[in-house]
Amino acid sequence: MTDSSMGSAEALASIAMVAIAADGYMAEQEGQDMTMLLSRMSLFSSYSSDALNHLFDLLLDRLKQEGPGILVSEAKAVLSQEMRETAFAIATDLVLSDRTVTPQEQAFLEDLYRILDIPSTTAQQIVQVMTIKNRG
Secondary structure: HHHHHHHHHHHHHHHHHHHHHHOOOHHHHHHHHHHHHHHHOOOHHOHHHHHHHHHHHHHHHHHHHHHHHHHHHHHHHHHHHHHHHHHHHHHHOOOOOOOOOOEEEEEEEEHHHHHOOOOOOOOOOOHHHHHHHHOO
């Protein structure tokens, strides 16, 4: 998958994949959370669960080979400003879903909002709302 073949769905999935790997490992539950979260979005409505799993496998391979920076910068090039905010919200939700934020995950979220050119006030609001969402 090169820059030109990455669409909005793949770009969002890329950022979600990088988010769940931000603490250095990917728990099975995190993968399930990502699948559930993305499969509910209209962007992914045309994806069967097999197609979604195939996309995740491809992205995981790219993440291992090329590193998170490449995936995030390719995703940024594809996503509109509004979708970058959505991607940040999904990443934040996934990081917070296990109710523990490691220093690596914290640093990842701080880097991500800057890389995606999201205003800090918007990023703070997103983190606040996702923190509330994941309390229960």
